[in-house]
Amino acid sequence: MSALNLPAEFFPMSERDLDGVAALESTLQTFPWSRGNFADSLSAGHSVWVLRIGGDLVGYSVVMLVIDEAHLLTIGIAKRYQGQGYGARMLRHAMECARLGGASKLFLEVRPSNDQAVDLYRHFGFQQIGLRKGYYPAVIGREDALIFDKELA
Secondary structure, three states, X not given: OOHHHOOEEEEEXXXXXXXXXXXXXXXXXXXXXXXXXXXXXXXXOOEEEEEEEOOEEEEEEEEEEEOOEEEEEEEEEOHXXXXXXXHHHHHHHHHHHHHHOOOXXXXXXXXXXXXXXXXXXXXXXXXEEEEEEEEEEOOOXXXXXXXXXXXXX
């Protein structure tokens, strides 16, 4: 069976995923999370998931649950899988895990320059509720973060 015929499946992130997830993150972000950041999220008991097709790592997400709210800390899809609906699947899965974990609302921050992500979040009904000035490191100076939230019904 070719990789094109294999289903995309979600798995809880584990210690053995950390190197691959950190490597993938480094191809997606100018200022990536380290392996240690992902390991800390795993140790803290956050909702951490990977999406795979066969053995191929397609994407990941990290959601922190706090009482009845959740915060999407990071999400990523390998470049060769972008534009094929996997980002939407990963986001939908992260929202469902947050809801099942007791969250009634999901928050996130996103760079205004990340048009693809901003469009995805808006497509899913996220609303901008604020702005964090100088939140992200940038090649020159700092970049603001748009703060979004969504009710999880």
